Amino acid sequence: MAEEGIAGLRVEVLAKRLKVTKGSFYWHFDDRRDLLMAILQHWKEGRLCDIIKQTRAQPGKELAQIYHVIDVYSASRSRRGMMIELAVRDWARRDAEAAAIVAEVDDVRLRCARDLFLACGVPMEEASSRCMLLYAYVFGVSLMIYEKFDSDVVRLKRDIADLIARSQSARPPEAAT
Amino acid sequence: MAEEGIAGLRVEVLAKRLKVTKGSFYWHFDDRRDLLMAILQHWKEGRLCDIIKQTRAQPGKELAQIYHVIDVYSASRSRRGMMIELAVRDWARRDAEAAAIVAEVDDVRLRCARDLFLACGVPMEEASSRCMLLYAYVFGVSLMIYEKFDSDVVRLKRDIADLIARSQSARPPEAAT
DNA sequence: CTTGTTCCATACGCTACCGTATGTCGGGAT
């Protein structure tokens, strides 16, 4: 899944790797799609669990928790998890059922992250904007290849986290033309 | 490409759709990979062209141009282009040559966008952070499914554009714990 | 009129899959 995406989940390949046979596979699953749906459901549950864990903050430490969320997702250490995340989202672009699951997960994620901003005293609409920016950023950055661009990636990521979490929003002075 | 990603580019299917035969295909291309590489090259050239077009601003109008870039990418009107972009990036996750092309395109894009920020008087490092945030955001948001989350998507996107382009960065008051 | 080149069509072999049909084997229930 992480390495080849959903396309790499072949019945016969999986069976061979797991030292069972196709007969056994088709005993446990109706067909390939049945397996994929089970994986999807399992992924969803894992994500929902993770979300509440990552966004639960001690009162007063909500801002730190926001930084933690940004860090966890953009960290190279959870690369495998992000690969799976991207594989699922790629799948969701073409499959309605996968899209529905991703929509659910996104919704919960955004609400939980928004609650963190709200707890920091950020107004509702700004909290919505910031948490959307947060997740779009973490997913988007994992799609980019930017080694050549900036030598000090640590500073870059820290500054971006600041922009997402703490920059002073500026709207009053009228929009761009 | 847009609909099924690189996996949808099958030799026989393409030949049929284009009213030619496999024989003709293999006359013009060595093999399937040769076609894919040609597509990749073509994509790269198209992107590089587009980048300089989108980031060329009249002096004094750089900020407006930044908003324009954000708008162009996150607009639903260029959905097809974004689908292709995502397909290429998905490909790049598994293929070194595709990754190299994406790296080139990313590098040019980031530098061009950074120049816009620099022209607005933003300091170098902050400009780097903001343009990286910009592109990560536009790619990331196209992966998300957020209909249920916020009713006023127009305001949401406008506010996010403001955060990326004009928010006052805040670092002095010490980082989060 | 032959010969060669370009450009394309047809036909083939091969592999990787999917899903199904059928065989088999161990352990309760009777």
Place this chain on the structure above:
DNA sequence: ATCCCGACATACGGTAGCGTATGGAACAAG
């Protein structure tokens, strides 16, 4: 001892796709 059923394994048919081999029409050169 027999029967049945759960939990596999094996074998098969069928499709989609890649790449190759070969055939052939059009056209130009000599």
